[in-house]
Amino acid sequence: MQKLKIIPLSLTLALAAAAPARAETGQAEWAQRYDADARLTVARSTTPILSEATVAATEAAIERYRQIVDGGGWPMVPNQQLRLGSNSAAVSALRRRLIVSGDIGHETGTSPIFDSYVEAAVRRFQARHGVIETGVVNQQTLNALNVPADTRLRQLETNLVRLRTFSHDLGNRYVTANIPAAQVETVENGQVVTHHIAGVGKIDRQSPVMQTKAYQVNFNPFWTVPASVIRKDLIPKMQADPNYLHDNHIRVYDKEGQELQPEQINWRSLDAMNYKFRQDIGGDFNSLGVVRIDIANPYGVYMHDTPAKGVFGDDFRFVSSGCIRLQNVRDYVAFLLRETPGWDRDAIDRAIASGERIDVKITPAVPVYWVYVTAWGTPDGITQFREDIYQRDGLNAPRLADTPDYTQTGATQQAAAPQAGAHSVRQPLLPRDDQ
Template sequence: MKSISRRAFNLGFTGAALGLPLASAFAASDGFDTGQAEWQQKFDGDARLRVPRSETPLLSQQTMSGTEQAIAQYQQLASRGGWQTVPSNATLKIGSRGPAVVALRQRLIITGDLDRQAGDSPVFDSYVEAGVRRFQARHGIGQTGVVAKQTFTEMNVPIQTRIRQLEINLVRLRAFSGNLGSRFVTLNIPAAAVETVENGQIATHHQAGVGKIDRQSPVMQARALSVNFNPFWTVPASIIRKDLIPKMQQDPNYLTENKIRIFTRQGQELQPAQVNWNSNEATNYMFRQDPGGEINSLGFVRIDIANPHGVYMHDTPAKGIFGDDYRFVSSGCVRVQNVRDYVAWLLKDNPGWDRDKIDEAIRSGQRIDVRLTPAVNVYWVYVTAWANENLVQFRDDIYRRDGFGGGAVAQSAPINNANAADEDLLPPIR
């Protein structure tokens, strides 16, 4: 067997990104000999490689060009028949065998997630598992290497749907082809991910928690103005109606346990027992949660963003969400993973605000507001398909804005734009 370099191995596995690797993957389906190198001797080790994280910003000329190339390549593949569906009547994993595994191999090969030299064995081996992980990474699915419902659904989306998805999102990417600033933040809502960009390169990556289907995070262009350490959280009227009143009906101690105080319009503090929770009386009052990152819904930090929607970015005490595939959990605001790294990047040009100073401000427990000098451009975008130097990426059309069904979204909640006052969710009842 001929040898293959590690870089060539990576390119073969990320063939759905740019011309040469993807063309090689396509050739596997029609018998063309592209001269692509074959597998290297250390195959067991290589089979465990992960898809490298892109350092190319989502909003960039490179991503637009990559997406254009991906469209052309997917169209070429479609002209040759596209891909066949993978039978989904049983979960496929290491040790599985049969015709469904053969179909799975061909599905992975045709989009470059598995090198064609892997062959058409009916056995699900470590090579197939590596290909599945790479496919899952390209579609925002947890990289388990197991083909279950969500992975089957994504694999069996028709190629014409994928082409249309790329075309729709190319238009969205082109809308941001102007000067975005030397330093800016991008939130991609369908990916539930944040990236900071400086001088054309990604500086930091962050998982995010974004708006629920019925409380959507808005698409917008705005500016981050200040960082608020140890903030209070004022509960929006919409959340009082939708969430707080029902929680108090379930647990009369909820407000006390979560350090949420009640104030009249005149500033007088009320006790929970003074409010009729079987009515809408509570909507006449202000509810404010005390600072404290372990319990406050905003965590230790809030980033103030000038916008008409009343939304912002912030820390959260519920950090477990960042390990989930499904992170559409808020009422419109955005929860940011590793928020201290994010804040350190935002405050980079503020003299004296290094990481030690940030940690000190958080430890103090005191409300401290720091104005960003200068303000930083922030772009909240809705991009469900794109391509860069590594691979073609697809995400669920979670808010159903692409204009057609498809993907693994199986949500049935009604679609409403986020209310301007919807900011974040109340803590759970403990």
């Protein structure tokens, strides 16, 4: 009987790496999954974005990007979807692009095969640019890859001025909402305490840049529907579905405070503009969720919970009319009320569970900064970029949202579209600036 030859695992992998790929499909015959370099991961920073440390890190990032620009920048990546196992010249271009920006080491070479090292580098790049870390080069990732190096340099220089403005005397405890990143962080003693993904203002209903204070928390708040929502959203929804008000727990009142039934209103006219509409308390259907945070400002905006938690899993979170919706809002409220006597986390949970409207004054009021920062460095050498969604950098860079992500489903694209009245008939109305 012939003896079976045992081939070492290392030799097996080497033979596999040398095997031909399917040229007709551009896809390798196997999915390579070697251990990727741990240095390619991007850790969540504990350094506040508004700090002297961030200013210094951004200055260092500017020097690095000046060297990149002086060296000729980086190559463009062909407009082609790439993923683990892809085999094409576009992968070689992708590798060269990632090498220049430091997302992958030059020692990995320019092979045309998309292996796990490239996948890890793509995830790192996506993390630095606020894109969901799929490891797949989709259209949104391609758009970010192909922003020229000199544009990124000018973006850093522009934002350095903004960062310097907010690098001193912010207070021992404060909140920062970075609008382009659609993220909120709480800060105490110079360290980030909590991070919160957020939903912020649409392109045509922008969240304002401001310095203010959070002064009150409303548990289980009512939401009074403003006139513009009645006209633009409520009337069309009732025309499409006469049960809309009932399904969304919205009541109708006349000027004397008497409750009416929806069928008493002529929904084919503007008759509804003469009445007051109020949504009942309830975290799973009320547009404000279970809590609203009042902040002093002339714009009529605030921060709040939302029953539509799915937005926090999207790349595109520019969905509100200026207010900011918060993920993990209970942790955020616990930070705000930490120095308010009698309001620990258990008390917060009990207040929400009661279902009753409870207003709590924040003592002392907590400074809140809504800022617009699209590029910054971190002390660990990572350089972060976000889309200039409101076009305030003055660089005329293409908006990433202009090109649909061809990996999304139609439903996801519709949910991400910044259009008024784009919600399904059964979905709750969303708060707007003018309420």
